[in-house]
Amino acid sequence: MDLDPKTDLTFTRRLPVPPALVWECWTTPEHIKHFFVPKPHSVAACEIDLRVGGRFNTSFDVDGQRMQNNGVYLEIIDSKKLVFTDFFSEGWKPAADPFMTAIIELQDDGEGGTIYTATARHRSEDSKSKHEAMGFFDGWGTVVDQLIDYAKSL
Template sequence: MKLDPTTDLTFTRKIDVAPALLWECWTTPEHVKAFFVPRPHAVTDCEIDLRVGGRFNTSFKVDGNTMANTGVYLEVIPQRKLVFTDAYSEGWKPSADPFMTAIVEFEDDGAGGTIYTATARHRSVEARKSHEDMGFFDGWGTVADQLAAYAKTL
């Protein structure tokens, strides 16, 4: 995949947890609720239909407000890659104001851990900048830390 630095944000981190377990965390609603947004914010609901075109819907509690996010999976490669977007909801219904497409990759590091890469692709330079200014690196980095810590408890 060729990234465009004007519209894409990405980071890679080594996580000392096997790809299969990180995959399970990312694809099981109960697990998603445990790590998917930086604390003290919380995921209050998660619905997953793990197939291309299947739903990936979440609701968050942020500063006392509930925010709903609907989306679909665009690519599902078991234990290796998830691609999802809010550009569509289930049934390929276009979103009025899409924010991003997320790509989460899990590569076996050969030592029992995972090379974890999270990428957010945006429709414009402005959307990318907005996401970076919102705290993409800190937020998604915190989520990766929470994911690692949570997965180690399973």
Template sequence: MELDPATDLKIERILDVPREKVWACWTQPQHIPHFFIPKPHRITACEIDLKAGGRFNTTFEVDGRLIENKGVYLEVTDGEKLVFTDTFTEGWKPAENPFMTGMILLEDAGAGRTKYTAIARHRNAETRQQHEDMGFYIGWNIAIDQLVAYAKTL
């Protein structure tokens, strides 16, 4: 897949956790609150219908304010790939103010480790820059560290 540096952001890391555990964390709603956003912010609700067109809804609590994030999965390849977006909600209803499409790509890295690639695709360069300025690299890396710590407890 070719990425466009004007609209796409990417993080690639090797995680010291087996791919099956990383996949479980990303695909089972009881796990999402443990890693999905940097602490002290938190997820207060999560709904997952793990199929193309199925819902991926989360509610964030950030500085005491609740933020509803409704979206759908565009692609689900078991154990390997999740593509989700807030461009649509369940039933392919267009969102009023979409922000991004996310991709999580997982590969075995040997010795019980996972090659983890996270991509955030944006509709234009301004939105991409806004996401980077919001702390994309710092925030997403914190969430990945939280994912690893939590997955090791499973």
């Protein structure tokens, strides 16, 4: 994948859990609720229709406010890659104010763990800068830490 430093944010980490378990966590609504937003915020609801064009809808509780995020899957490679976006909602309905496209890539590290890459692609430099200022690296890093802790508990 060709990354554009003007519009893309990305990081890679090695996770001490197998790719199949990371995949299960990312593709099961009940699991998503345990790691997808940094605590003390929470996922109030999650709907997944795991197919290209299928919904990936989440509802977050952030500082007492409910935030709804509706999106769709653009690419699914079983146990290896998830691409989802809020540029569209189910039925390919365009969003009024989309934020990003997320790409989650999983690779077996050969030692029972996962090489995990998360990328956020934005439509503009301004949108990317806002996401970075919101704490992309800290926030998504915290999500990965929560994912590891949760996955180890399964």
